[in-house]
Amino acid sequence: QTVVTQEPSLTVSPGGTVTLTCASSTGAVTSGYYPNWVQQKPGQAPRTLIYSTGNKHSWTPARFSGSLLGGKAALTLSGVQPEDEADYYCLLYYGGAYVFGTGTKVTVL
Amino acid sequence: DVQLLESGGGLVQFGGSLRLSCAASGFTFSSFAMSWVRQAPGKGLEWVSTITGGGDRTNYADSVKGRFTISRDSSKNTLYLQMNDLRAEDAAVYYCAKEGSLKGDFDHWGQGTLVTVSS
Numbered sequence: 244q245t246v247v248t249q250e251p252s253l254t255v256s257p258g259g260t261v262t263l264t265c266a267s268s269t270g271a272v273t274s275g276y277y278p279n280w281v282q283q284k285p286g287q288a289p290r291t292l293i294y295s296t297g298n299k300h301s302w303t304p305a306r307f308s309g310s311l312l313g314g315k316a317a318l319t320l321s322g323v324q325p326e327d328e329a330d331y332y333c334l335l336y337y338g339g340a341y342v343f344g345t346g347t348k349v350t351v352l
Numbered sequence: 353d354v355q356l357l358e359s360g361g362g363l364v365q366f367g368g369s370l371r372l373s374c375a376a377s378g379f380t381f382s383s384f385a386m387s388w389v390r391q392a393p394g395k396g397l398e399w400v401s402t403i404t405g406g407g408d409r410t411n412y413a414d415s416v417k418g419r420f421t422i423s424r425d426s427s428k429n430t431l432y433l434q435m436n437d438l439r440a441e442d443a444a445v446y447y448c449a450k451e452g453s454l455k456g457d458f459d460h461w462g463q464g465t466l467v468t469v470s471s
Contacts, residue, residue, distance in 0.1 A: 294457035
């Protein structure tokens with residue numbers, strides 16, 4: 244069974260920078276896994292911020308960026324705002340099937 | 353604007369069946385793959401199933417394979433999830449999601465419908 248692992252929780256100060264990572268149990272994450280990053284705030288539906296490694300939607304704030312880093316997918320938040328406090332999930336594509344990461348709870352403190 | 357509205361959730365007994373629907377609007381329904389994603393109470397997101405725009409190919413998570421069936425009706429702009437032999441671990445909020453132009457880009461999500469399984 245494929246497992247996609249993320250940091251359980253991260254804390255960042257307002258205005259700071261934080262990087263979330265996404266690792267696959269099958270090996271290095273590449274662009275062929277079409278890494279996506281999904282944000283979910285309490286009581287709300289999920290919302291995709293980053294797709295296919297580093298592409299942004301029209302609603303994605305500029306402070307969010309996606310990349311590949313050391314064999315993992317990464318989501319970097321630069322200049323963090325209080326409203327960025329949320330759960331973040333990566334999503335990887337495995338040739339027909341998808342697997343969500345375990346999720347990272349980002350606290351802005 | 354793209355809108356996805358799930359319905360059909362509710363309380364069902366262990367071993368029972370339920371059919372979820374997702375009414376879509378604001379885009380050419382038959383042109384995009386659609387997926388179901390679920391979230392058990394207090395847990396993370398779990399991909400359940402995806403169907404291509406034409407409905408000719410489907411994929412399922414191992415946890416639901418053989419029990420759940422995804423389908424779509426382009427004449428009604430509606431996505432379905434038939435769930436049979438429901439188990440306690442199937443209890444969750446079920447979201448439908450529209451896939452964008454690239455794999456896994458669930459660019460729009462519904463608000464979800466809650467499925468509760470009782471013994």
